[in-house]
Amino acid sequence: MILGMAGAMMMTLASCNDMSKETEANRDEATEATADTAVAFENANSPDSAADGTIVDVDASGDADWNNLDIANTEWEMFKVGDMEVRSNDEYSVYSLEENVLFDTDKAEIRKGAEESLKEISSSIAERSKNGAVRVYGYTDARGSKGYNKQLAEKRAEAVKNWLVKNGNINASRISVHPVGEAKPVGSNETAKGRQQNRRVEIAVRNS
Template sequence: MADLDVQPKKGRPGWLWIVLALIGIALLFFLLRGCNDNDNVNTTDPANTTDTTAATTTSTRTRDWNAIDFNAPTATYSEVSDKDIEVRGNEEYAIYSLDEALLFDTGKSEIKSSAEAKLKQISASVSQRYKDGEVRVYGHTDTQGSADTNQELAEKRAESVKNWLTNNTDLSDDNISVHPVGESQPVASNETAAGRQQNRRVEIVAIKNN
């Protein structure tokens, strides 16, 4: 009988198992990473998000100063007894107007000592009627001189009034702004001395804090 040459089956090379094991580990790693990413998509409390948004968007009312009617009817306030102070307005705001000659020397921006009593009377009225409201100082000039010079003078005078009010009354600097108008809003003709005098003025506007 012929001898049968029976050879034992060769086993799979060891390196193949190593490759398969590495592939399996890689697949397991990516599966686990995907699960973690899904778990961490959004852990923010919706209620906290709403509160934060509300806090961010909450702001104080922005005043529409363009809505002020400077031709508003004359108002009579018992606390304003000085005849040099003209008051106009309504229940929402008041316009206190002073001839610039009462506040400043010609071409100057320093407050006269004789004007301090008038400014104190205005500030007392503002504090009484518009407590914690906003105040804006408007500076006006006539058309004598260049427009740039008049604008600069109007700004210096408005700033001077603001600084005086801040330093000498209980009105807060944070609530006072300035608006130098210059010669652009006359209330009378600049062709006459009387008209030019009317145009040279300072107006202190106080508005309620609604």
């Protein structure tokens, strides 16, 4: 009888121990979740991002159609510089430049070597959009704190805006800055290649 009770107690303790280990493992798994997933959870309550990182802010006219910028890549012969990605449809043109084209690591000053790319983008904007709104989105990888990444993204987007105003002959009233930070990654933050893809600036233009 006593042996039976002792055995039952040992089984109960073992079960509790297993449950404790399982709970701890689940907690560790949540803590070690990939940056992509963590960002998605944080953005659920963000005013300018949906849970999946999609930008949901609208322009001054109240249009929400800026959300749909995930359009197919475009091959334009007019571009001589091969270090940018261009996406376009009838409504928008999107020019994407990786960090290593525009900036040094953790810096927000535009590199001299980036000017050729920005000149071509400015010419394209002048041709395709006379008065359309221009949005400059700043993205980072998930290393560092989210606050730091958002701040760096804003500084870089501002730097690109200032260049376009000063050198691209685009009126400042047309351009708005949107620091996304580490939200909406295009690559995995678990790899060096993915993190490099995530560190980028995108210039989105409403065609007109």
